[in-house]
Amino acid sequence: MPGTNLTREEAQQRAKLLTVDSYEVELDLSGAQGLGASPAEPGDGTYPSVTTVRFRSAEAGAGTFIDLVAPAVHEVVLNGRSLDVAAVFRDARITLDHLVAGANELRVVADCAYTNTGEGLHRFVDPVDQQTYLYTQFEVPDARRVFASFEQPDLKATFRFTVKAPEGWTVISNSPTPERPADGVWRFEPTPRISTYITALIVGPYHSVHSSYEKDGRTVPLGIYCRPSLAGFLDADAIFDVTRQGFDWFEEKFDYAYPFAKYDQLFVPEFNAGAMENAGAVTIRDQYVFRSKVTDAAYETRAETILHELAHMWFGDLVTMEWWNDLWLNESFATYTSIACQAYAEGSKWPHAWTTFANSMKTWAYRQDQLPSTHPIMADIRDLDDVLVNFDGITYAKGASVLKQLVAYVGMDAFFQGVQAYFKAHAFGNTRLSDLLGALEKTSGRDLTAWSKAWLETAGINVLRPEVETDANGVITSFAVRQEAPALPAGAKGEPTLRPHRIAIGLYELQDGRLVRADRIELDIDGGLTEVPELVGRARPAVFLLNDDDLSYAKVRLDEESLATVTAHLGDFAESLPRALCWASAWDMTRDGELATRDYLALVLSGIGKESDIGVVQSLHRQVKLAVELYAAPAWREEGLAAWTEATLEHLRAAGPGSDHQLAWARAFAATARTEGQLTYLAALLSGAAEIEGLAVDTELRWAFLERLAATGTADEAAVEAELKRDPTAAGERHAATARAARPTAEAKAAAWASVVEGDALPNAVQEAVIGGFVQSDQRELLAPYTEKYFAVVKEVWETRSHEIAQQIAVGLYPALQVSPRTLAATDAWLASAEPNAALRRLVSESRAGVERALKAQAADAAAASA
Structure with a gap:
């Protein structure tokens, strides 16, 4: 939206002038339920917002501004003086002149708008119960979409929220939730001094579970919330367990008691990020309430998200x-x-x-x-x-x-x-x-x-390589770590930099077919070459692994002998972390064109069967698919995909019944199934005509199968509609949108494009689902005409849509699959002529770099074939 930017200099000037003491925010959300089932229609509703701000000015007669994004402002009163709204409200700012030295009071009465973009006050109607659910998302600058605010992190204040809501609804905010009021007006106590972007309101008929954290005579109330349609899947005890573990560990490590009055975690719909650290009222994407079986890696990721937001209560919210x-x-x-x-x-x-x-x-x-x-x-x-x-x-x-x-x-x-x-x-x-x-x-x-x-203060990555010499008996005569600082990418600012690193060097030996760490040396390295005299005179191990335990941030390469051993035995490391480091190094080499895609595929196929860490397995699944689809020589791509897909099916059939690995391999198979036989089998698994012992083809897995069948033209619109009737939920609607956009017809692509680019009614989560279906790697020819269309509209989209919606389109619809010099030329021509702002230029340039990298990797793969 034009006029919503704020510069660092403006923020510094405002912070120098002002000290903000308190906000009183009154919102009337009583009409939110009556706006209709679809919150996506234009002009779908506003709500009254009244803000009273008390602040101090360092200068008499000074001027400043307060931020507000609102369709209408009715009243602005500064120190008892009514201001001309038409004169002072422009470009998301209200101008405030003639401040008094010391205490000032501002009252702003406005109509603010519900959104369906995940910014400001997001409104969602659950298709299961037709109830409305609201939540706020304010980082970075979106508190101003709900109330007038000095929108910058260093102007902290206390916040007192008063919210009128429909009968039967609950209102949650940063302060403890009051008893349910008879008059429907929820009056919260003031918060401690916090920044605008971590204030929050979550409003609606949410389901909740409550517990507490108790330590040293203190009790912190804990709450978990979700929509009633997800309540049957809410594993609250597991979430509370992770939360209490975080409280214990953080309070010990930080030596500072949890700084807020309560801690609620709210699983909310159509959330753009993973979660948000609102003080005492953390919002989390409700996909983390798992409707179907997931692997332990998903629980680990959810736990990390929970702990990440809890850590923010100290680092980010307190300070x-x-x-x-x-x-x-x-x-x-x-x-x-x-x-x-x-x-x-x-x-x-x-x-x-x-x-x-x-x-x-x-x-x-x-x-x-x-x-x-x-x-x-x-x-x-x-x-x-x-x-x-x-x-x-x-x-x-x-x-x-x-x-x-x-x-x-x-x-x-x-x-x-x-x-x-x-x-x-x-x-x-x-x-x-x-x-x-x-x-x-x-x-x-x-x-x-x-x-x-x-x-x-510098950019770029260092590369660490071992330089080792041995005598005829295999005794080390010299060992050093070579540090390189490759040139920064074209267009990047700065110079290559050698850095100080604290690293460990692991020495691994083959014992009974396993690679076991025999010794470890930890040291500081700096400059271009660091000698390691501690290793001289020792027998050479099977593998030297630089940056063992992953202490530093650097690309790591193996010496020739270690590389040969790792290539043959990557899956044989006894511990998961060195395996992960070697897998990551191989992937990095593939992306850099140092390892041909076909050789990377061979390496994964040789070692993945021995990989016990399910998170690593699933990462390898994603990386192999990306490598073969984008980095393989086009002439070999289909052969590579065929080999990979056959391997996924073999591993699926061999996996332990009901295991995480079985589920992961089922999803990997569904992601690339392509031959008539494979697709027929996939359809049989979906219908129940075929079964694999232990594999529960539940709701989410059914959609994964159907989306692939739709993308290959094997399943039609009737199949999608039938599946949606089985799963008439918000998640089902998103999956159906993906499946419809994935169909391999010009009509399906045109409809998807029109809904995203030509219309602006789709909620953020549905738009994301449509884009995900639209872009299919085996539909390059069908998508080719959209390269020109993308460059014709992307600037206008950026200038007329909200940030989150525009970024989804700018990144998601860039023609990344059209890996050719023509795509680079079209991008360069647009960058030269369109004059995009810095943010859009950055996103498009990043996408261009992906095409350039893919071209180089494809050339390396083709060269390996002819070598």
Whole structure:
């Protein structure tokens, strides 16, 4: 939306002038249920919003502005003086002139709008019970869609919400929920001083389960909420168990009691992200209430999300970044500590959490860091447009990797001692990175100036290689670690940088067919070459593994002899983490064109049967599919897909009945089934004509099978409609939208395109489902005409839709499957002529880089075939 940007300089000026004391927000949501079953229709409803803000000005006569995105403003009263609404409300801002020195009071009466985009106050109607469910999502700048606010993180205040709701509904906010009022008006006590973006309201006839966390005489009420149509699937006890484990571990490590009055977790519909750390009222995507059987990897991911948001209660909510430059620290800290809790907390079900991190989060980081948009971890956030596209692999995954490196560098005890001092010094305030680093320097005795500059203020990845020499008897005569700093991607800012690393070197031997770690050396490396004299004079092991235990953030390569052993025995590592590191290295080499796609497929096929970690198995499934579909030489692609699909079917039939591996292989088979025989078998599994012992073809698996059958033209519209009648839920509607858009006909593609691009009625989750169905890797010819259409409309879409909706379209509909120089040329021509803003330019440039990488990988694969 034009006019909604805010620059860092504007925020700094406003923070220098103002101290905000309190907000009183009154919302009348009593009409929300009566708007009709479809919240997607244009002009589908507004609600009265009254905001009273009390703030202090450092200067008499000064001017500033308050933020508000609203269809109508009826009244603006500043210090008892009515302002001309037409004169002061423009471009999502209300101008405030002639402030008095000291205390000021502002009252704004407006009509704000419900949304179906997952931003502001989202409205959803459950097709099961036809009831309306509301929730807010405010990060980064969307509290202003619900009430007038000084929308920046360093202008903290207290918030008192008063909400009128329909009879029978519940209202949840940051403060404890009051007793159900007779008059339908819910009056909350004021919050502590918090930022606007972590305030929240969740309103509707939600189902709830309650418990508590008790420690040292304190009791923290705990609540879990979801829609009644999901209540039968809500495993509240498991969620409470993870939550209490997090409370125990974080309170011990942070030495600071949970800082809010209660802790609710609310599983809400059509949520754009995984979850959001609203203080005391965390919202979580309700796909985490599992309707069907999922693997343990899904439970692990949900637990990490729960712990990530809980960690934010301290780091982010209690102590908050001054400006979005430190978004990375906010997210990286929560990511690092959530995974550390899973890995180290007593009784954790997922002590292998760092394996999952290495094989999923870090691969995301490595990918992001090789795009033309790569940036330092501490990014230069000039305005809101910058931060909105900066929730990326560097902000989350690289940042968390570097925090893990920092912990290794200063020591875990010193790290958490510094964190404890940081929380005590800055509770309910705002900070910069320097505040945390200063605390860590005091507790560790390490000077972190050079470390911070090298790791946080530069972009790009280092490559670590072993250089080893042995004598005729296999005794090591020299060993060193070579560090390289490859050139940054074209268009990226900055220079390649060599960094200090704290790493471990693992020495592995083959024992009874297993690769077992015989020794481990931990050391600091810096510069281009670091000698390791401790290894000289020892017998050479079967494998040298640099960055063992995954302490640092770097690409790792193997020496020739180690590579040969790992290629033959990758599945034979006794522990999951070294296997994951080697799998990740092989994947990285494939993406870089150093390992041909056909060789990567052969490596996976040789070792995946021995892989016990289900999260790694599922990552390999995704990576192989992507590699063969995008990185294989086109002439060999179908052969590769055929070999992979036959392997998935073999593993499916061989897997233990009812096991996680069986379910994962069933989904992998469904993802690429292609021959007449395979599709006939898939249809038979769906209908029940064929069965596999232990495989429950439940609701979600049925949709996975049907979506593939629809994409191949094997299932028609009648089959989709019949399945939707079996599952007439919101999730079923999304799956049906995917299946319809996936059909291999020009009519289906045109209808899907029109619903997303030419219309704007689809809710965010349904639009995402349609885009997911529209883009099918074996429909390249059918999709080819949409390359030109994409470039004709993407700028207009960006300028006229909300950020979340526009980003879905800009990224999801980019012609990434059209891997050819023509696509690069079309992209370059558009970038040169369209004059997109920085955020859209970044997203399109990132997609272009994916096509360029695929072309290089395809060339490498073709070269391997002719070698």
